[in-house]
Amino acid sequence: MAGRRSSIFAVYLLIHLCILALLWAHAQPGQSRARPDLELKRQMVGSLGLTDLCLFTEARYTRHPAMADSNAPFQDHPMSFDHFPSGSIVTVPEHLRYESGKP
Amino acid sequence: MTFIQKQRNILDVALCSLLRRKGKNLSLVVAYVFVIFLLSSVMFITDALKREASFVLKDTPEMVVQRLVAGRHELVPTAYAKVIGKIKGVQSVSARLWGYYYDATNGANYTLIVHQDLITSPGSIMVGRGVARHLSAGENGTIPFKACDGSYLFLEIRSVLPSESELVSADLVLMSELDFRRLFQMPEGYATDLVLRVRNVRELSTIAAKVVQLLPDTRPVSRDEILRTYDAVFSWRSGLVIVIFAGALCAFLILAWDKATGLSAEEKREIGLLKAVGWETSDVLLMKFWEGMAVSLVSFLTGIILAYLHIFFTSASLFEPALKGWSVLYPDFRLTPFIDGQHAATLFFLTVVPYTAATIVPSWRTATMDPDSVMRS
Numbered sequence: 001m002a003g004r005r006s007s008i009f010a011v012y013l014l015i016h017l018c019i020l021a022l023l024w025a026h027a028q029p030g031q032s033r034a035r036p037d038l039e040l041k042r043q044m045v046g047s048l049g050l051t052d053l054c055l056f057t058e059a060r061y062t063r064h065p066a067m068a069d070s071n072a073p074f075q076d077h078p079m080s081f082d083h084f085p086s087g088s089i090v091t092v093p094e095h096l097r098y099e100s101g102k103p
Numbered sequence: 104m105t106f107i108q109k110q111r112n113i114l115d116v117a118l119c120s121l122l123r124r125k126g127k128n129l130s131l132v133v134a135y136v137f138v139i140f141l142l143s144s145v146m147f148i149t150d151a152l153k154r155e156a157s158f159v160l161k162d163t164p165e166m167v168v169q170r171l172v173a174g175r176h177e178l179v180p181t182a183y184a185k186v187i188g189k190i191k192g193v194q195s196v197s198a199r200l201w202g203y204y205y206d207a208t209n210g211a212n213y214t215l216i217v218h219q220d221l222i223t224s225p226g227s228i229m230v231g232r233g234v235a236r237h238l239s240a241g242e243n244g245t246i247p248f249k250a251c252d253g254s255y256l257f258l259e260i261r262s263v264l265p266s267e268s269e270l271v272s273a274d275l276v277l278m279s280e281l282d283f284r285r286l287f288q289m290p291e292g293y294a295t296d297l298v299l300r301v302r303n304v305r306e307l308s309t310i311a312a313k314v315v316q317l318l319p320d321t322r323p324v325s326r327d328e329i330l331r332t333y334d335a336v337f338s339w340r341s342g343l344v345i346v347i348f349a350g351a352l353c354a355f356l357i358l359a360w361d362k363a364t365g366l367s368a369e370e371k372r373e374i375g376l377l378k379a380v381g382w383e384t385s386d387v388l389l390m391k392f393w394e395g396m397a398v399s400l401v402s403f404l405t406g407i408i409l410a411y412l413h414i415f416f417t418s419a420s421l422f423e424p425a426l427k428g429w430s431v432l433y434p435d436f437r438l439t440p441f442i443d444g445q446h447a448a449t450l451f452f453l454t455v456v457p458y459t460a461a462t463i464v465p466s467w468r469t470a471t472m473d474p475d476s477v478m479r480s
Contacts, residue, residue, distance in 0.1 A: 046162030085428030
């Protein structure tokens with residue numbers, strides 16, 4: 001009964017599951033393929049002493065969130081709001097949030 | 104009739120019922136696919152970035168010591184290195200010179216770092232691929248830098264850093280100490296911060312405590328804290344993720360609420376008719392279950408496939424404006440494909456199950472009523 005709707009639906013689901021399996025299969029060698037690039041980045045981080053990913057270059061506290069200080073987003077004056085869009089994406093690093101609890 | 108045959112027959116009726124209200128159900132599927140697409144895209148990009156950060160930043164300095172004055176970073180006297188070097192467990196202390204340069208001609212921010220390889224070759228720089236691309240400059244090209252005293256420093260590009268490293272190096276300009284100090288008029292005997300190597304990483308917190316005790320105006324940042332930063336930046340509570348999650352969740356709740364609050368007159372009449380021709384309440388509920396499952400499964404699978412293609416084949420092109428913000432320099436990078444099965448399963452159970460349940464509940468209420476009164480209502 002090839003014309004039955006349930007069969008068409010089953011085939012549709014099967015195709016989607018096959019695509020998903022293919023994507024899963026694509027992700028697995030993708031990781032080993034990317035290994036040399038990751039190693040290159042890791043070496044660069046080690047040799048240059050880098051601390052952050054280069055994701056948001058618009059402000060120093062979003063370019064290097066790990067190195068930022070608590071007052072960086074309000075750098076212009078005490079009542080200044082954070083005006084860089086990426087400031088709303090990057091959260092405050094954990095070590096700044098719990099700085100008072102640090103040794 | 105076998106169990107499978109019965110399910111197939113009921114599924115046939117459920118699909119016919121869905122196709123009778125083609126327009127409504129199609130718009131429902133489109134909205135549902137969009138919600139799943141957004142949630143999965145955020146899940147894929149945050150998982151991939153967190154994974155990449157945790158691998159790439161494994162060799163980041165074991166500890167960075169900064170100096171704070173009035174809550175802001177201040178230059179560290181290199182004499183601090185001697186004090187810290189005497190702490191038991193500290194293997195070496197080195198001074199780092201780095202900073203930012205705003206290029207007023209194009210509005211880009213560069214990260215300037217002093218690199219040991221260039222120490223004997225002042226006048227030469229190595230630049231990240233993002234900088235080279237932005238300035239349309241290649242090897243042997245010259246970049247003018249405006250120094251603090253207003254004079255210009257013309258530095259020649261010795262090499263461009265490999266494009267594969269853009270995620271960490273797109274905005275970097277590596278230069279000699281002499282050029283760096285000349286550019287920023289930075290006095291001798293001062294550095295941006297200090298980098299520590301320790302003998303035993305388990306002693307890091309003890310060493311950090313001793314650093315703060317000896318030099319109260321400093322702040323140590325350990326490798327663990329640096330690594331945890333990216334877990335926090337891309338956690339579900341972070342800005343981008345929570346905004347998209349909240350929006351998608353609201354859209355999903357509206358969809359589910361619409362289903363859960365009641366059936367249309369046509370749907371009620373349909374249930375009444377099925378009951379009148381002898382269907383059991385359990386069969387009606389089974390039909391509604393398959394209706395919900397059909398819509399959910401189609402939407403979930405389509406949404407997650409589209410999200411994977413979006414993040415790993417188009418480099419998250421839809422999120423690019425949000426990620427770029429006002430950045431002039433933006434790395435051109437491809438994330439390593441990664442599917443976290445646990446996260447995908449969580450997304451499945453948080454969307455497909457509630458939606459299917461929301462489809463069954465109002466139908467159960469109608470199916471338990473008298474068919475005659477259902478059709479007349």
